[in-house]
Amino acid sequence: MSTLTWTPDLSVGVDFMDHDHEEFLALVNACVAASDADLPALFDRLYDHTVAHFAREEALMEQTGFFAIDCHKGEHGRVLAEMRRFRAHVDKGNIAFARAYVGDQVPQWFILHRNTMDSATAAFAARQVA
Template identity: 30%
Template structure:
């Protein structure tokens, strides 16, 4: 069962960002299912690497848009991205080293962070981009 399902309330009204957010939530849901199902380390590691790679790609997309349109909140937004990437890197390293974090203690930080980031920072970015004619 998904921990979070995409809904229009998550939309930032910029197609490329919304599409990537949906993919990210799918990976988070798959990761949640794997953790709750006590999947092997290799499965968790692959899902975390997928999430990490997808997140890096997504952040690069946002970064390019923020630079292209001179987003005034760029530095703060970039800092939030770097914090999550550090967290994801730590999770990948932990699982690679054989640790088995539980969803509630570690992975929920990723899903909670994603939702908080979407509702606050990405909505602000979406509004800014929409005012620049980007949808």
């Protein structure tokens, strides 16, 4: 299992996004480290955080008229649906399956997403303000 911790080199230059990314990674790591008994509740916290985190980015995209809003929102929707599928695996007792998802797939996804869509959204927003 890989773990990824937020460090300043992951900053996208927008404070609320950096805060969300730090919290996101802390919750991912808490899921990875959780006992089987604690994983369902922590997975729910990760999901609830992610819904709010994505909504805040989408509000920024709306405010700034970000050109790739549909692409970025579509990816958020895909990830939330994927999380709901893995949450259903937890309910069926496939704890190891869900743990592998949050420990491997989610961190890899986060880095790619941060480097592409989130960075582009933040850079575009900064240009609107300047």
